[in-house]
Structures are given as C-alpha cells and as structure tokens.
Amino acid sequence: MxxxxxxxxxxxxxxxxxxxxxxxxxxxxxxxxxxxxxxxxxxxxxxxxxxxxxxxxxxxxxxxxxxxxxxxxxxxxxxxxxxxxxxxxxxxxxxxxxxxxxxxxxxxxxxxxxxxxxxxxxxxxxxxxxxxxxxxxxxxxxxxxxxxxxxxxxxxxxxxxxxxxxxxxxxxxxxxxxxxxxxxxxxxxxxxxxxxxxxxxxxxxxxxxxxxxxxxxxxxxxxxxxxxxxxxxxxxxxxxxxxxxxxxxxxxxxxxDAEGASKDIRIEVINAATEDDAVEVGRSIARNNLLKCAIHGEDPNWGRVLSAIGTTAAAFEPDRLNVAINGVWVCKNGSVGEDRDLVDMRYREVTVTADLAAGSESAVIWANDLTADYVHENSAYSS
Amino acid sequence: MxxxxxxxxxxxxxxxxxxxxxxxxxxxxxxxxxxxxxxxxxxxxxxxxxxxxxxxxxxxxxxxxxxxxxxxxxxxxxxxxxxxxxxxxxxxxxxxxxxxxxxxxxxxxxxxxxxxxxxxxxxxxxxxxxxxxxxxxxxxxxxxxxxxxxxxxxxxxxxxxxxxxxxxxxxxxxxxxxxxxxxxxxxxxxxxxxxxxxxxxxxxxxxxxxxxxxxxxxxxxxxxxxxxxxxxxxxxxxxxxxxxxxxxxxxxxxxxDAEGASKDIRIEVINAATEDDAVEVGRSIARNNLLKCAIHGEDPNWGRVLSAIGTTAAAFEPDRLNVAINGVWVCKNGSVGEDRDLVDMRYREVTVTADLAAGSESAVIWANDLTADYVHENSAYSS
The missing domain is CATH 3.60.70.12 (L-amino peptidase D-ALA esterase/amidase)
Incomplete structure (x- = not known):
C-alpha cells in the first residue's frame, strides 16, 4: 500500500x-x-x-x-x-x-x-x-x-x-x-x-x-x-x-530492522521535571555503548543506566533514582533494588524504565543494542 | 617505579x-x-x-x-x-x-x-x-x-x-x-x-x-x-x-590498552576558531560509532568524519572542511580529495586530521576503534 x-x-x-x-x-x-x-x-x-x-x-x-x-x-x-x-x-x-x-x-x-x-x-x-x-x-x-x-x-x-x-x-x-x-x-x-x-x-x-x-x-x-x-x-x-x-x-x-541489532530497547523516562529533561536522559541512556553491550548480553546492568543518567543536566537527586528493566525495579533510591535474576531478557524487545522522581513529565526513546554484527557490517560497508 | x-x-x-x-x-x-x-x-x-x-x-x-x-x-x-x-x-x-x-x-x-x-x-x-x-x-x-x-x-x-x-x-x-x-x-x-x-x-x-x-x-x-x-x-x-x-x-x-580495541585513534582538530570548538569537534568524531567501526575495518571513510563534524556547534563552513587520514587529504573543501587508496591503515595508530578552516586553535583527542571484542567483553562483563 x-x-x-x-x-x-x-x-x-x-x-x-x-x-x-x-x-x-x-x-x-x-x-x-x-x-x-x-x-x-x-x-x-x-x-x-x-x-x-x-x-x-x-x-x-x-x-x-x-x-x-x-x-x-x-x-x-x-x-x-x-x-x-x-x-x-x-x-x-x-x-x-x-x-x-x-x-x-x-x-x-x-x-x-x-x-x-x-x-x-x-x-x-x-x-x-x-x-x-x-x-x-x-x-x-x-x-x-x-x-x-x-x-x-x-x-x-x-x-x-x-x-x-x-x-x-x-x-x-x-x-x-x-x-x-x-x-x-x-x-x-x-x-x-x-x-x-x-x-x-x-x-x-x-x-x-x-x-x-x-x-x-x-x-x-x-x-x-x-x-x-x-x-x-x-x-x-x-x-x-x-x-x-x-x-x-x-x-x-x-x-x-536496525543494522546488526538483536534487541529493540524501549527507554521510558518517567517523573521528569520537564519533557526536555526526559528526552535528554533517554538519549543519554540510548547512546551508552556499555549499556547497549550489556543488553546485547541479556545482562540487566542497571549501574550503566545510572552512570548514563549522571552525565546529563536533568533535574534529579542520585539517591532518588529508580530503574526497572522489563518491569523489575533492579535499582531503588539510587542503590540495589529487586533481585536482578528476576529480569527476563530473552525477547527482542527490552524496556528500560528510568524514574527521575523529579516531576511528572515523560518521554520514550527507542534504541538498539550494540552487537558484533553491527561492528562487522559497519567496518566493511564501503569496502 | x-x-x-x-x-x-x-x-x-x-x-x-x-x-x-x-x-x-x-x-x-x-x-x-x-x-x-x-x-x-x-x-x-x-x-x-x-x-x-x-x-x-x-x-x-x-x-x-x-x-x-x-x-x-x-x-x-x-x-x-x-x-x-x-x-x-x-x-x-x-x-x-x-x-x-x-x-x-x-x-x-x-x-x-x-x-x-x-x-x-x-x-x-x-x-x-x-x-x-x-x-x-x-x-x-x-x-x-x-x-x-x-x-x-x-x-x-x-x-x-x-x-x-x-x-x-x-x-x-x-x-x-x-x-x-x-x-x-x-x-x-x-x-x-x-x-x-x-x-x-x-x-x-x-x-x-x-x-x-x-x-x-x-x-x-x-x-x-x-x-x-x-x-x-x-x-x-x-x-x-x-x-x-x-x-x-x-x-x-x-x-x-582499551577494552577490545585494535586501533588507537589520534584525532587532531586544527584551524578551529577556539580551543573549545576544537575539543567539541574532536569529541564528536571520537564518539561516532560508524567511524570507529570503519577505522576498525581499515576503511578511510571520511564521510563519517564530516557527518560527525556536522553535528557540532563549532564555527565552520561545510564546503571549506578538509580531512586527512594518516596524512592523506581524502576530503578537500567538503568534497572528494586525494585518492583514498593511498591511505595506509595497517598499523595500530591512526591519525585523523580535521581542518575546520575557521581559525588557528587546535586540540588532540585520543580514541579507540569499535570492535567485536569490545562488544563481547562488555556484554559478558558482569555475568
């Protein structure tokens, strides 16, 4: 059509x-x-x-x-x-x-x-x-x-x-x-x-x-x-x-259908002070190569989410941040939360929820994982 | 010592x-x-x-x-x-x-x-x-x-x-x-x-x-x-x-000794209007995953350098940009320059020179290529 x-x-x-x-x-x-x-x-x-x-x-x-x-x-x-x-x-x-x-x-x-x-x-x-x-x-x-x-x-x-x-x-x-x-x-x-x-x-x-x-x-x-x-x-x-x-x-x-990707990552930033804050935080998470690798490895590495949030200028207090991966709140109040072994990451779509606890605005950013196939495809593309 | x-x-x-x-x-x-x-x-x-x-x-x-x-x-x-x-x-x-x-x-x-x-x-x-x-x-x-x-x-x-x-x-x-x-x-x-x-x-x-x-x-x-x-x-x-x-x-x-890296990339930004401009452009080039993959593949893909420069707020005119890879000016005045086949990228150190033609300031940023080993090491690190 x-x-x-x-x-x-x-x-x-x-x-x-x-x-x-x-x-x-x-x-x-x-x-x-x-x-x-x-x-x-x-x-x-x-x-x-x-x-x-x-x-x-x-x-x-x-x-x-x-x-x-x-x-x-x-x-x-x-x-x-x-x-x-x-x-x-x-x-x-x-x-x-x-x-x-x-x-x-x-x-x-x-x-x-x-x-x-x-x-x-x-x-x-x-x-x-x-x-x-x-x-x-x-x-x-x-x-x-x-x-x-x-x-x-x-x-x-x-x-x-x-x-x-x-x-x-x-x-x-x-x-x-x-x-x-x-x-x-x-x-x-x-x-x-x-x-x-x-x-x-x-x-x-x-x-x-x-x-x-x-x-x-x-x-x-x-x-x-x-x-x-x-x-x-x-x-x-x-x-x-x-x-x-x-x-x-x-x-x-x-x-x-992104090049070499094995996961589609839905990044929800919630309770932000402004929509711009939510987008900035979402983009920072979306571009964190270490997190993208972790998600490829089906590793709910929430520390990399926090370190990505920490690079932004958005309104938040580090000890009030919460992070869920596929619905499991693995980080609560900036520290260890629910058991990371509860997170099931076998499927292509993975949801990362970042709760900034700073307001009521939100945004969703979509990203992909980082894979050896991505590296291969983009190191050989013009050759 | x-x-x-x-x-x-x-x-x-x-x-x-x-x-x-x-x-x-x-x-x-x-x-x-x-x-x-x-x-x-x-x-x-x-x-x-x-x-x-x-x-x-x-x-x-x-x-x-x-x-x-x-x-x-x-x-x-x-x-x-x-x-x-x-x-x-x-x-x-x-x-x-x-x-x-x-x-x-x-x-x-x-x-x-x-x-x-x-x-x-x-x-x-x-x-x-x-x-x-x-x-x-x-x-x-x-x-x-x-x-x-x-x-x-x-x-x-x-x-x-x-x-x-x-x-x-x-x-x-x-x-x-x-x-x-x-x-x-x-x-x-x-x-x-x-x-x-x-x-x-x-x-x-x-x-x-x-x-x-x-x-x-x-x-x-x-x-x-x-x-x-x-x-x-x-x-x-x-x-x-x-x-x-x-x-x-x-x-x-x-x-x-960076994780999984096979290349050390020396990014020289020259003829910038300010040192801050030179650093901003250098960082943008340093973080471009597509370029990092290309360098891993020993591909002098200068288009990816230009597209990285284009995301910055630095002072430059697109049709005055010049880019050299290991000394070969593969991009002149924002367009095709010397023959890319002249570029020898066999060695670990690769130099990317970005000439902004906008002033006399400069900066050097060091980066690494993006490799399947990096993906592997960082998708398995906490497991």
Missing part, C-alpha cells in the same frame, strides 16, 4: 543500475492532485547532502508534484558537481512529467563522498516514469532500501481519507543513522501549513526519538504530500494523530 | 580476596613526608561512587597521608551502606598507620551496584600496611587493574625531584570508561594550591581528552601527593610540565 494507499498518487520502483548488485535503486512518487500541498523536515546535521539542500529550497513554496529517490549513493560531500547532479535529476523528472523542476523533491541514500552515476540515473528516471502506477507503492518502498533487510510501509485509513507512507533506514531524523528517508502521502485536502504542523509534531515524537546508534545522517528527509483527491479536509487534530500513527509505525519498523 | 619513584613514599599491592579469581585487588600508597600536600580531580558524573564523595571531602583540607585503592568493586550506587564501607576502610587505614581517617583518600573500581566484601577488605588493609615498601610501586599498580591487560606507570625525573604515577582503566576522566584511577606522587615541595593548579592543567589536556568509548564513570579519580622529601620547590611552570608529561604518558597507555 505504502505511498499509493492514498488516492491521487502513483509510484514506481526500478533498478537503474546505480547499485552494482542490480537491486532496485530508483523510486518515483507522483502527486496527481487535485492539490499539491507538501511539507518536509530534514536532518539537522550542518553537513547536508546536495538533495537535502535542493529539497529544502523547493519546499519553500509549500508545494510538490513529485519526489524522486535513489539508493546506492548519498550524494553528500560531493561539492558543486553533486548539487548539479541533484538539479539535473529534478530537471529530468520535470521533463518526463511535463512539470517544473521546482515541483520535484530529490532524496538520496548510500555512501557519502561518491558522485552518482548520472548516465544510469537519468535513463532510470525515464523508466520509472513509464512504470508509474496506482499500485507502485510497494516497489517504490523496495527501491529505497540500502542495508534494510525488509521494506517498510504503513497506512492509516480514517473516515473517507488515508495517510500512508514508506521508509528506509535504521535510525533517527536528528541525529540519524545510515540515512532515513520517509515519504508520506495523504488524499486529505490539507493546506501546506497544516501539513507542516502535523509533520513537525509527528516527527518530534517519533523519528526524533529513535536513536539506533547516535550517528546523525547528512541525508535524512521526511516528506508529506497531500493530493486532496479524497475531497475531505479533516479536523487538524485528527489529521495530526493519523500522521503521527503512521510515523510511529514506520519508526518502530526502522528500529526493528 | 610508579608511585614510589619519588622519595618519601611507600606502597603495597596485595590480594585481599575481593576478586573471586584471587588476583591482587588492594593497593595502599603512603606519603611519609615531611610534607603531605595533595590535590585531586574527580569524575564529573553526577552519580558519584561513595569513595569519590569521601575523597572529595577529605581533600578539602589540601592534605593526604595515604590512599587506599581497591579493584573488584566500584562501591557505586550502593546507598548509605556503601558510604559506611568507604568510611570504615579509611578508618582501618588510619588505625593501622596511626593517623586520622581524614588523611586517607579512598578509590574503588569494578562493578557498580555491588557492596564490597568488607570481611576481606579490612584484613587486606592490615596486610597491605605490613607490606609497605619503598619498592612497592609496581605491586600497587598491579593491584588496581580490572580489565587492564597491563599495569601502567610513568616517571619523570628532573633536577633533584621526581614526579611518578600509576593508572588503571581505559578511558577518560570526564567522561570515562570502566573507571580511571590515577595516583601521582612527587617528592618536590609544592603547596596544595600549586599541586591543584598543575593537576587541573594536566588533566584538562590529557585524561580529559582521552575518549575510548564515550562512557563516563562514576568513580574516576586522579590524585597528586607531594612529600617534599627532595627538599626542592621547583618553578611552577616546570613542575606543571612534569605533571603533564606523566599524565600524557599514562593517558596514552590507557588508550593503548
């Missing part, structure tokens, strides 16, 4: 030859209207790939007709030639769809610092345009995979309108790993500023709270396109909830 | 039975005077182990007669009983040496959240006191090891006076991994405030710039004790240089 679940959209995914192994590597998503409202959020990394710089520009007008995405090369740190290549890609899409290049967003993922093979990419755009279909959403989702083992799609259907989407990558928007690309579509008739509001609200609570390995990508892109083809303008709160639900679903799929 | 290289000090290292495997686990260092000036720096983690809280208190007076250190247990997150145990340890040292407990610093390293076996530790203090010797420095250095594969000592001798020391651990002072304990001694006659100045200057430029795995310990402790036995008061600048040289040597040894 993916990006073509909502009415008014066609998509395609093809193998243009950008990837040496011949796997699909080029996706095209087209909004056939009647509306073309759009919004986007991008990596907060100050080193931004050429397609990110391009897409930020074209989104300034709040409208998009097409999105072209390639895997097999990030087109990041590629200098003026890289930006020319992004521009040429958008121009090619505009030419074959008979629209303006300023209506085309571009997204790329793959190795940094390598120019794209434009002699393969541009003919690929023609082929993708020829294959555009109302059933092309799955193929598009497949074509944007890099190290993903499965493609990721999600759909929420409400009373007469739909929000759907596709995602690739394993990590966060900001920071983010290995590039996260997400395209969401809806047939609801929603103005660009309301799309923007719903998308920022959703990403702040979903993709921004997924931290597989603490590394921020140069290419992260999340786009939301509205065709208005359903002829319905939902109430903004209901629309925002639907966008958030799709983002939540896709974010959870990203963590579930 | 270690902590007994300087005149006026005796030391011992024994197996008290704190470690289940019977290895040495208790060290005692005594300053026999005539002076007893001392200074210390401690972890900046807000979750501090009982011995850190104790030693910070006793150092308030600027004097120390003895330091007792144990491996086999961090005595962190152990509540009021943990603090009582630290206090009882200091009282025992005071009793056998016929001094006051307020003259005794305590340092501990090992697992967090476990109470120390005081029935073994206290008799161990008596045994260590009985074995105190002017040649005990090596044994003391051996007794503080945990996952260290070798013990670490360093000595600088100047005209009539000496600075020596021992260290354990693999990481930084703040943040720090797996606890770094360092005891430095000198027979120079230096007042407590000058010891403090020299020690803070040295740690800021050495232990604070070593980042093996980005994890900050609850127990990091660096102490400097002066006996005055040489009868010489060096010029402060010369003294500070000697302290820094010993710290530099020990810090380099910590990185060289």
């Amino acid at each position: 993916s990006v073509t679940a909502a009415k008014g959209f066609t998509a395609a995914g093809i193998a243009a030859g950008i990837k040496a192994n011949g796997n699909p590597d080029l996706a095209l998503v087209v909004n056939n209207g009647p509306r073309r409202a759009a919004a986007g959020v991008f990596t907060s990394n100050r080193v931004k790939a050429a397609p990110v710089l391009w897409s930020q520009q074209v989104l300034a007008g709040g409208e998009l007709t097409a999105v072209v995405l390639n895997s097999g090369g990030a087109n990041a740190c590629t200098g003026p030639k890289g930006f020319q290549d992004t521009h040429a890609t958008a121009e090619k899409v505009a030419e074959v769809l008979e629209i303006g290049a300023g209506e085309v967003a571009v997204a790329s993922t793959g190795l940094i610092g390598v120019l794209l093979p434009m002699d393969k990419l541009l003919p690929g755009v023609e082929q993708a345009a020829a294959e555009l279909s109302e059933h092309g959403g799955e193929k598009a989702a497949i074509a944007i995979k890099t190290t993903d083992t499965v493609h990721k799609t999600a759909v929420v259907t409400k009373d007469g309108w739909t929000v759907g989407g596709m995602a690739k990558g394993a990590g966060m928007l900001a920071p983010g790993l290995a590039t996260m690309l997400v395209v969401l579509t809806t047939d609801a008739d929603v103005a660009a500023k309301d799309l923007d509001g719903a998308l920022r609200h959703a990403t702040r609570l979903t993709f921004d709270r997924v931290d597989s390995d603490g590394c921020m990508s140069t290419n992260d892109t999340v786009l939301l396109l509205a065709s208005g083809a359903a002829g319905v303008t939902p109430e903004q709160g209901e629309f925002a909830d639907a966008v958030r639900a799709v983002c939540d679903d896709l974010a959870r799929q990203l963590i579930g | 270690s902590v007994t290289a300087a005149k006026g000090f005796t030391a011992a290292g024994i197996a008290a039975g704190i470690k289940a495997n019977g290895n040495p686990d208790l060290a005692l260092v005594v300053n026999n005077g005539p002076r007893r000036a001392a200074a210390g720096v401690f972890t900046s983690n807000r979750v501090k182990a009982a011995p850190v809280l104790w030693s910070q208190q006793v150092l308030a007076g600027g004097e120390l007669t003895a330091v007792v250190l144990n491996s086999g247990g961090a005595n962190a997150c152990t509540g009021p009983k943990g603090f009582q145990d630290t206090h009882a340890t200091a009282e025992k040292v005071a009793e056998v040496l016929e001094i006051g407990a307020g003259e005794v610093a305590v340092a501990s390293t090992g697992l967090i959240g476990v109470l120390l076996p005081m029935d073994k530790l206290l008799p161990g203090v008596e045994q260590a006191a009985a074995e105190l010797s002017e040649h005990g420095g090596e044994k003391a250095a051996i007794a503080i090891k945990t996952t260290d594969t070798v013990h670490k000592t360093a000595v600088v001798t100047k005209d009539g006076w000496t600075v020596g020391g021992m260290a354990k651990g693999a990481g930084m002072l703040a943040p720090g991994l797996a606890t770094m304990l360092v005891v430095l001694t000198t027979d120079a006659d230096v007042a407590a405030k000058d010891l403090d100045g020299a020690l803070r200057h040295a740690t800021r430029l050495t232990f604070d710039r070593v980042d093996s795995d980005g994890c900050m310990s609850t127990n990091d402790t660096v102490l400097l004790l002066a006996s005055g036995a040489a009868g010489v008061t060096p010029e402060q600048g010369e003294f500070a240089d000697a302290v820094r040289a010993v710290c530099d040597d020990l810090a380099r040894q910590l990185i060289g």
